[in-house]
Amino acid sequence: MRLEPIAAPGPMRRIGLPALALAATVVVACALSALAGANPARTLGLMITGAFGSKFALLETLNRATPLIFTGLAIAVAFKAKLWNIGAEAQLYAGALLTVLIGTQLGLPGPLAIPLMALGAIAAGALVLLGPALLKTRLGVDEVVTTLLLNFVMALFISYLLEGPLKDPMGMGWPKSPSIPRDARLPRIVDGLRLHWGFALALLCAAGVWVIQTRTTLGYEIRATGQNPEAARFAGIPVTRVIVKTALLSGGLAALAGFSEVAGLEGNLTTDLSASFGYTGIVVAMLALLHPLGVVVSALFVAGIFVGADSMSRAAEVPTYIADILLATALLFMVLAILLTKFRVVRG
Amino acid sequence: MTEIVDILLSASFWAAILRIASPLIFATMGELICERAGVLNLGIEGIMVAGAFAGWMAVYAGAPLWVGVAAAMCAGMGFGAMHALLTVPFGLSQHVVGLGITMLATAAAYYAYRLALPEVTNPPRITPFQPLHIPVLSDISWLGQALFSQTALTWAGFATCGITAFVLSRTPLGLAVRAAGENPQAVEAQGLSVGAIRMGAVIVGSGLMAVGGAFLTMSAFSSFFFEMVNGRGWICIALVVFGTWKPGKALLGALLFAGFDALQIRLQQTGLGQIVPYQVFLMIPYLLSILALVLMSRRAEVPAALMTPFNRGDR
Numbered sequence: 336m337r338l339e340p341i342a343a344p345g346p347m348r349r350i351g352l353p354a355l356a357l358a359a360t361v362v363v364a365c366a367l368s369a370l371a372g373a374n375p376a377r378t379l380g381l382m383i384t385g386a387f388g389s390k391f392a393l394l395e396t397l398n399r400a401t402p403l404i405f406t407g408l409a410i411a412v413a414f415k416a417k418l419w420n421i422g423a424e425a426q427l428y429a430g431a432l433l434t435v436l437i438g439t440q441l442g443l444p445g446p447l448a449i450p451l452m453a454l455g456a457i458a459a460g461a462l463v464l465l466g467p468a469l470l471k472t473r474l475g476v477d478e479v480v481t482t483l484l485l486n487f488v489m490a491l492f493i494s495y496l497l498e499g500p501l502k503d504p505m506g507m508g509w510p511k512s513p514s515i516p517r518d519a520r521l522p523r524i525v526d527g528l529r530l531h532w533g534f535a536l537a538l539l540c541a542a543g544v545w546v547i548q549t550r551t552t553l554g555y556e557i558r559a560t561g562q563n564p565e566a567a568r569f570a571g572i573p574v575t576r577v578i579v580k581t582a583l584l585s586g587g588l589a590a591l592a593g594f595s596e597v598a599g600l601e602g603n604l605t606t607d608l609s610a611s612f613g614y615t616g617i618v619v620a621m622l623a624l625l626h627p628l629g630v631v632v633s634a635l636f637v638a639g640i641f642v643g644a645d646s647m648s649r650a651a652e653v654p655t656y657i658a659d660i661l662l663a664t665a666l667l668f669m670v671l672a673i674l675l676t677k678f679r680v681v682r683g
Numbered sequence: 684m685t686e687i688v689d690i691l692l693s694a695s696f697w698a699a700i701l702r703i704a705s706p707l708i709f710a711t712m713g714e715l716i717c718e719r720a721g722v723l724n725l726g727i728e729g730i731m732v733a734g735a736f737a738g739w740m741a742v743y744a745g746a747p748l749w750v751g752v753a754a755a756m757c758a759g760m761g762f763g764a765m766h767a768l769l770t771v772p773f774g775l776s777q778h779v780v781g782l783g784i785t786m787l788a789t790a791a792a793y794y795a796y797r798l799a800l801p802e803v804t805n806p807p808r809i810t811p812f813q814p815l816h817i818p819v820l821s822d823i824s825w826l827g828q829a830l831f832s833q834t835a836l837t838w839a840g841f842a843t844c845g846i847t848a849f850v851l852s853r854t855p856l857g858l859a860v861r862a863a864g865e866n867p868q869a870v871e872a873q874g875l876s877v878g879a880i881r882m883g884a885v886i887v888g889s890g891l892m893a894v895g896g897a898f899l900t901m902s903a904f905s906s907f908f909f910e911m912v913n914g915r916g917w918i919c920i921a922l923v924v925f926g927t928w929k930p931g932k933a934l935l936g937a938l939l940f941a942g943f944d945a946l947q948i949r950l951q952q953t954g955l956g957q958i959v960p961y962q963v964f965l966m967i968p969y970l971l972s973i974l975a976l977v978l979m980s981r982r983a984e985v986p987a988a989l990m991t992p993f994n995r996g997d998r
Contacts, residue, residue, distance in 0.1 A: 474980040483917045484969045495962035654797035659790030666783045668872045
């Protein structure tokens, strides 16, 4: 078999195939829950109501989507330039660390502390990705492996800090950092509802990335570099500088996830601050076809699967890992579906 | 310093090197085969988890140990087939598909574990592979303990390396695999199918990765834990680069790496471990892998068509 490009794919193909991919994911969900001995329809129903069925559920989903929008944007920006940043997890923790350091050590008043924490976080995340980016551009070291390995190094570094110099003396022995003061936390958008301004910041970032990608020279250069670095270089685009700038942007965005989780939700730093948000961001970005506004939608979808699965597994005997399987299958089905909107399979 | 000398002279240190290297050798050979054929397999981390679970589960359910190894291999080949289908004929991004397969295989193993054992707090144990007693060699006083007290699976790992090296460099099949990774057009000109060769390489390679994972649950430990693979797959990808895509050098890399790993574990118990936090020791393997990549970057002999999909009829 081989692939043949389709000159003008019709709407049936462009909408039908991605819809089919989602339908296939639902079929997998049913099969998995049947495998667990549960009623598939009931499992799906519980997942949907658990994610979107009540005000509480919806807010929980929005909260869970917030870090995923940041990491999803970080990945989308990087992958667009074919910079394979798999290290959003490390960048997130770097951002969380700076947020806690600035929030607890400087004793600044809230209105001053919050922007400084965000800027510190961005700088830390950008710095963490700068290393692999420079190794890639200067020495040709593959960034996939270096960013992946740095996730493990960062996790150990955080664990050391939380058991050593940054350990909360009032923490009853738990490895966690002291909490940042109340006035340095991100306030809630609506009083009494558990949704903080981190979510609004995430939406703002999505809009910002969209503007950068569609309305600025850097956006054009990132796209050109991603599509064909040789051609971009020939056209006079400083490819190396573009990759470094992309890395700073991507690392900074991932770090904001850490900032938002600490300053908006948790108040302190623990080793389990991130539920693999850095890795899940890859799925979020791919499902959004690397489109910054699409990232918001796909982050809500992905967050819904996680929140829904958590809530469902309390009522039905289906393990929560169903969420991770569904995410991976959705990703694989979707990339295949998108390919088949542009190519047709022919024999020979 | 005397503590380090003591460690280096102890037989258990050398035995540990071979033990730690074993899963890496299997998985590194698996990745190497995929990459020589032109396919980067980032599914490795998840496939190792799936292998660790499948092998352990089969034995826990009553199968003999070698049947467990076969079960692990089949699980690996299954996920390998998915990876191969998506990246070879469909030519999808090997990065995205590989990470997707890692997520899928990991989650599938965890899901199956939770289904099979819903309410266990202490992971149940199996009787793992026992050290193989080799007549004469195992009885040599220091050397026997240091080098010849390994399980059959470790020896199988070394054999796998030898077979991989032989097949790749000395047989027509190996030539075809290497050519698929260097110059796919030439393979097609010979009347061979690049797609079939690459798919075969990815499936076989993934099977080996899974056996590497199974070593953890069936030889090194006797239970399945979440997160037990812990980045070993990614380290193997670094080892392939370090070994410049050659089985012998990759084996050497795995042994060297295992040596540092065995050393850092033992250094934690010494006076140095009192001063330096244990997390620093645990960082060493990952930092070494990054260092290895940096050192080898100048003379990397990357297969020319690595990560380049081949679509018959394209120019």
